[in-house]
Amino acid sequence: MSDRSDTKKFPEGFYWGAATSSFQTEGGIENMDWAKYAREGRVPEIGNACDFYNRYESDFDIAKQLGHNCHRISIEWSRIEPVEGTFDEKEIKHYLDVLAALRARHIKPFITIWHFTLPLWFSESGGFERKDAPEIFARYCGYVAKKLGNDCRHFATINEPLPYASNGWRRGTWPPFKKWPGIDRIGVPGYKNPHSSKHDVSWRNILRYFRVLKQLAKAHNLAYDEIKKNAFGAEVGIVHHVVLFHANANPINKLLAWFMNWHWTHQLMGRIHHKCDSIGVNYYMHKKFGDTATYEKTDMGWDVYPEGLCNALLLVKRYGKPVWVAEAGVADAADSIRADYIKRLIRCMHVAMEKGVDVRGFMYWSLLDNYELAHGYTKKFGLVEVDFKTQERKIRPSAYVYKEIIEHNGLVD
Ligand code: BGC
Secondary structure (H helix, E strand, O other): OOOOOOOEEOOOOOEEEEEOOHHHHOOOOOOEHHHHHHHOOOOOOOOOOOOHHHHHHHHHHHHHHOOOOEEEEEOOHHHHOOEOOEOOHHHHHHHHHHHHHHHHOOOEEEEEEEOOOOEHHHHOOOHHHOOOHHHHHHHHHHHHHHHHOOOOOEEEEEEOHHHHHHHHHOEOOOOOOEEOHHHHHOOOOOOOOOOOOOOEEOOOHHHHHHHHHHHHHHHHHHHHHHHHHHOOOOEEEEEEEEEEEEEOOOHHHHHHHHHHHHHHHHHHHHHHHHHOOEEEEEEEEEEEEOOOOOOOEOOOOOEOOOOHHHHHHHHOHHHOOOEEEEEEOOOOOOOOOHHHHHHHHHHHHHHHHHOOOOEEEEEEEOOEOOOOHHHOOOOOOOOEEEOOOOOOEEEOHHHHHHHHHHHHOEEOO
16 A cells, blocks of 8 residues: 555545637638638648547546646637627537536636637737737627536636737747747747748837737736626636746846746736636746756656746735636656656646645646647647547546546545
8 A cells, every 4th residue: 555644635625627728629610810820831730630529528527537627718809709799599509518528527627719810800910919909809708708607617718828828929930920039138938830931020019019908907807807707706817928037046036036936927917806706827938047956857849847836826826816727738759757747747736735825726728639729739748638630539658647636536645
């Protein structure tokens, strides 16, 4: 028998599960910006993805089999509002069926109303650079809340405003591919696009970047009110990707880290925390100024540093809200580091909780291998391996390690 004296238990009722997003898994979504850019060869083709639109029931069976008691999905805006101001009841019915499938398996649903992709009518008319974008977004969120609010009690408005704006308007790696030339001079970690070399390069893009960030904060705040009106009593938050900036002992590096954390986390949270019942934290990467250590790398080329989750969670403690780890995970095709990575994440989450962060649940990214943004199908984040030709699913060994943690409601070693 294993020695269970060193267990790290979580509070009763703690939620454990995984996250997915619509365009990365569902397949068959053509009426949106990423699909259009895929047709133009600027991002990889999406195609049928995991065919999750048709296979969600059997995928939730797998989640159930793995012990999950919560699951985070996103709603595809271009399905719900394919034409400006026209909403598609048939697609709402689809998501109601998805929620019913989760309920039938006693898996608690978390909905993110928008995860990166824009309906074509919106992106082609300026997207979040449009003056009235916040109002348009809030109207969409209100509609979704009205239709799905009886079947789901946890909504997040936006997935990751910072990477969205940063990759779209500073790095130029994601739609709408606007690049600020200064980005190459600051070594901040982020998403690459091995696919597209075409950018709209301009120094003015930095101004657009800041404007889009403001628009997103306003969109969240308006959407919060709309969701509250339409889904009475539902919990509404945002999902924020925390890049953890830290430093060696050098005071200049410490100042740099302080400034970057202010810009990346506190500037956004300062604008929206009064309209958040909870905060979703996604954690994948850190940047330590003045660091000379070398790190093992994930398949994304990111440092293997799950320990950063603890300080990432502590960064949002000051807002005094319940926190969900809405995503954390690793691209690891060989499944050689995933189990250890998950254990280390969970250990650090426990430390953050001991230090007073009110964490309520943990959702691994992702249940399935899926369309990893500008890397297409080449990066494997899944607890479950997907063969994209046959749609066959194979549970990876690390998924069972996570299952054991869930069954024990804590770490065993
Ligand atoms: C995003 C996901 C993405 C994951 C891994 C997160 O920032 O929300 O859509 O697949 O990171 O890169």
